[in-house]
Amino acid sequence: MDRLTELELFIKVAEVGSMGGAAEALGLSNPAASRHLASLEGRLKARLVERNTRRLYLTSEGQEFYERARAVLAELQDAETALNSSTLKPSGVLRVSASLSFSMQLIAPRLAQYHRLYPQVRVHIEAANRYLDMIENGIDVAIRNREFEPDSSITIRKLASTRRVLCASPAYLASHGMPQSPDELSAHDFLIYVYANHAHELRLTRDADSCVVAIQGLLESNDGQVLRAAALSGLGILVQPSYIVYDDIVAGRLVPVLNDWDLPRIQINIAYPSRKHLSAKVRSFIDFMADEFEKNNYERKWTSYMGLR
Known part of the structure; x- marks a missing residue:
């Protein structure tokens, strides 16, 4: 049996949830599709698919194999596409x-x-x-x-990957003070990006220590540039990915706060x-x-x- 066809069939079966649908998508007859799947299971010495009168589903072994097989097949398709695309002019x-x-x-x-x-x-x-x-x-x-x-x-x-950092303007820190520990954060004004996961919590870690600090926003927004502009004006402490504020920190326009603590990256x-x-x-x-x-x-x-x- 063709091992590539076996992989393609198994992946298609997993995705469409039907032997007939997978066979049709690959241009195979139902008996041929069944033979390919049986050959794959025989070679692996594992049951990959369970069937009953109502539906078809992957076994635990089948699910694990599906994740790996899909990645392998995708890489092969990538290699073929890259070769074909190299002869075409992007337009x-x-x-x-x-x-x-x-x-x-x-x-x-x-x-x-x-x-x-x-x-x-x-x-x-x-x-x-x-x-x-x-x-x-x-x-x-x-x-x-x-x-x-x-x-x-x-x-x-x-x-x-990027860190998420706490930072504020020198003017804000001169007026409100630099927090020295996470438990001092609740006394400060925050600028909160509302689409962040757990936007009103700071999940901080430092080595083996961790803590969760609840915060409320003096300003909340669905856009990081709005919050960055407010932070530069001295409104409060900003919580943003490093890529948004890196240049501001290097230039001294913003100053990291509790930089020895980490937020989830x-x-x-x-x-x-x-x-x-x-x-x-x-x-x-x-x-x-x-x-x-x-x-x-x-x-x-x-x-x-x-x-x-």
Whole structure:
């Protein structure tokens, strides 16, 4: 039996939940599909799929194998697509979704360079602080801050990790004082990003110590740039990813607060709807952004303590 066909069939069975549907999608007869699945289970000496009169479902062994097999097959499809795409010239409209902060600070300043490399690609940036449905909104590429996608048709590639930091302007700290421990934070004014996980809690760790501090916002907003502007004016303590405030901290416009304590870190990913038949324009942007992140060593910068710990 063809091992690749066996893998493709098993993965399709897991995704559509039907032997007949999987067989139809791959252009196989039902008997041929059954033989391929039986051959795979025989070679692995494990039952991967259970069937009854009402439905089909994966065994625990089948679920584990599915996760690994899907990754292997996706990598193979990536290799084939990359080879095919290398012969095509990227062109057309590329629709990119990202938060306003990420769009302003990390995408827009690089578009001139991207255009020089790929002059036939026109870029549309959909700046949105909530995650849009990529298929429904026709998004080719999205920047997202989560480690997995609930939709199995969405693929992610990690760009970097970043700390979340507390910081405030020198003027605010001169007026209100620098907190020396987490239990002093509740007496301060906070600028809160409402879309953050547990927006009104600070889950802090330092070595083996940890604590949770409840906070309320003097200002709350669904956009990080609004909060950053307020922090620069001296309104309160900002809670934001390092990539948003790194330059302000280096320049002294903002000062880290309790920098020896850590908040949960964020993983920045680039997401796209499918690995299958990835277009040259999408591949070009993914590789361009990944190269930019590596060249600028952003993860090292954004997970550092900036010499202030």
